[in-house]
Amino acid sequence: MSEVQKNWNNKLIDFHGRCRAAGLKMTPQRVAVFKALIGTDKHPTAEDVYRDVRLEMPNISLDTVNRTLLTLVEIGAAFVVEGTGQPRRYDGGMDDHQHFRCLKCGKIVDFHYEPYDNIDVPAAIGHYTVLRKTVYFEGYCDACTHDN
Amino acid sequence: MSEVQKNWNNKLIDFHGRCRAAGLKMTPQRVAVFKALIGTDKHPTAEDVYRDVRLEMPNISLDTVNRTLLTLVEIGAAFVVEGTGQPRRYDGGMDDHQHFRCLKCGKIVDFHYEPYDNIDVPAAIGHYTVLRKTVYFEGYCDACTHDN
């Protein structure tokens, strides 16, 4: 089995575990949405995922996709990309990376800076269950910096 | 003049400068929205700001508040609080702090951890104009951690 397949398998096993822990059923729809999400390196919207999943499961409803994405977020199996939303963009927890977002054009730039992969949690919130730690920058991209 | 008033004055001067730099007019509505935003330590929605501003300026329209808030964000005079939005919550750049957000109940907890006040910008995005650097955590708050 290739490394990629192993990684994939691990994610599905992890997902299975999270669902059990939360008392959630393993429906085909849920699995399909999850697969669609981790199968892309983009930050898809609910519509994007809907379009994708329907190729294999033509009857799934948009509401189910929306509901499922929310559920994934609630159990920490996916996250919403920072930013002002509308539509929300989801992130299936691909490899470590951070985001820069342009305040003018809304473009999201992925980058990776290792020191940010695992920053420490301050004592003040140490008693919470922390599922995700994010470092995030905002400003103007090159184009928007220059076009005044 | 008190420290608080000085701080306020500085913010208004900074705001004035940002508007000039961006070629924006100093309208009473714009100033009122900005003042309402920096005058609170909450993270108000557009509706909250609207309600607040109308006390002094009863004819201002909700659209103007929305538009103005977006404008403030674009010039870096305000920011949208991380999270899944709807309604968006704005932040007038009060004193340094970070956010923890509960993935179940949506509660936002402010905390302050000095090392995060001024993290460094990686070279990869060094050529962008960085206006805001954010460290942000997600997970379950105490109540949601325990109630299964």
Add this chain to the structure above:
DNA sequence: TTGACAAATAGTTTTAAATCCTATTTAGTA
């Protein structure tokens, strides 16, 4: 100081994402 003009606003309508609703189906398990 005034006049011209681009920019901003009020008020309303429109849009679109997300959520809600209900009858039906299904996964988990006893």
Add this chain to the structure above:
DNA sequence: TACTAAATAGGATTTAAAACTATTTGTCAA
């Protein structure tokens, strides 16, 4: 295999945000 709580499909509803247009208002140059 049958039961039950949970999940889904499909459509209706909600609601924040954006779009539209006539009118008003800062800003800057003369």
